[in-house]
Amino acid sequence: MNKHANNVIEVEDLVTHYGDREILKGVTLDVHDGEIMVIMGGSGSGKSTLLRHLMALETKTSGTMRILGQDIDNLTQRDFFDLRKKIGVAFQGGALFSSMTVGENVMLPLYEHTDLDQMTMEIMIRMKLEVVELGGFEDLKPSELSGGMIKRAAFARAIVMDPKILFCDEPSAGLDPVVASALDDLILLLRDAMQMSIVVVTHELESAFKIADRITVLDKGHILMVGTVDEVKNSTNERVYNLLNRVPEDENMDMDEYLQRLTGVEVKEETIL
Amino acid sequence: MKHEVREEVGGFVVAFEGDVDLQTSPDARKVLLECVGRGKSVVVDLSGIGYIDSSGVASLVESFQTARKGGQNLVLASVSDGALRVLKLARLNKVFTICDSVEDGLAAIG
Structure with a gap:
């Protein structure tokens, strides 16, 4: 049973x-129907790992x-296959x-998951x-597209099956502010x-604040x-403040753990002077 | 998804009921193309549609273009807010004639 009907x-x-190495240390999270949930965190916070688990690409x-x-x-292979049809993924690099061609890339999920008529799939x-503003670009190869266009094509592929859930990994990464903002608008649309x-x-x-209904901050x-x-x-919360204001962390360094990580040599506590 | 076809003076009225999705859109497409293939204009009554996905909209687009090629018309009637949002996403609200009722649709194709 769902805890809440709209999760x-x-x-x-x-x-x-x-x-x-423990990456996620007891994460509890809900995503509501029809909301944009942004997962934020610094490098190494575990946000990409969490996303891969949500996409069922990793073993917990x-x-x-x-x-x-x-x-x-508790899914049969068939149930898992059906579930995957309701999930779209826009990977970070477009993938x-x-x-x-762009058109063949976008059509791939339809070939894989449906028996629709060729004309229906092409339309x-x-x-x-058209939705991602790449109308007329279907015959181009990815190498002929800009970075922003590749992201848009990846979005078109991610939504081609009208998924219930869309996962986006760093959609604005590496894009100029204007193109990044346009992608944010697309997500809202x-x-x-x-x-x-x-x-x-x-x-x-900036992107998180523009599009999020709710934000999960991971650290x-x-x-x-x-x-x-x-x-x-x-x-x-000090850590949230530091993340938002890009303040370098004033960590309490665990010297023993740090030296062990650098050298690979474990020193037992009783031998330390 | 269920459908009903009836012939009126100006053309066919095709009424769908239920969801038009990846499973059911091939049937919707077949019905629409058959009606268009009989050489008359078509009013598609969407009042009984709960949900229509992209494959359903693609079937409407293909049928509309086939109708136009044959010198006929195809209009949509009683489009729900949800269906209208899907149409608007690809600017198809500017492509189709969208009527409030089947009667208006019959007047439009007449």
Whole structure:
């Protein structure tokens, strides 16, 4: 059962490791139907790892995850396949196939998941290219597109199946402010026109504040806070403040752990002078 | 999804009921193209549609263009707010004639 009927994602006490290293340390998070949830955090905060888990691309250590009401640990292969059809992903670098045209890239999910008539698929991809303002560019190869256009093409592919949930990994990264702002507008349009629930990972503050209904602030694998834009902006939490104001962290360095990381040599506490 | 086709003086009225999605849009497309293929104009009654996805809209676009090629018309009637949002996304609200009712639609194709 969903905790709340309008939650499309429910994550509870998610713990993940890469090797021995704990990346997410008990993350609990809900995403509501039709909202834009921005996941923010510095480098190494675990935000991209969290996104990959939400996309069911990684194996967790413990915790539970429900996507569109389904516990992803208890899905048959068929159910998992059906669930994936309702999820769109716009990867950070676009992840377009360079040997294929823009149109072929956008059509790929339709080929993979549907038996639609060729004409229907062609009209669908052209409509989606119009939505992302790439109408008429379907015959170009990715190498013939600018960085912003590649991101737009990736968005067209991500939404071609009219997903219920759209995941976007750093949509504004590497783009000039004008192009980045236009992508933000596109994300808002998709929420409003297609009623999508959208999860965006970004470290771009301006973009986060423009598009977010709620923001999750991650720090070192923990959630510092979840709140509206105003709640995050007015937070009195020191780490949130530092992140928003780009203040370098005044860490309490664990010297033993740091030296062990540098040297690979563990020193037992009793031997230290 | 269910559909009903009836013939009026000015052309066919095709009424859909339920959701038009990846599973059902091939049937909707078949019905629409068959009606257009019979050489008359068509009013598509969308009042019974709960949800229409891009594949459903693509079927409307293809049928409309096929109708135009044959010198006929295809208009939409009783379009819900949700369907209108999907049409607007690709600026198709400027392409289709959208009527408030089937009666208005029949007047438009007449």
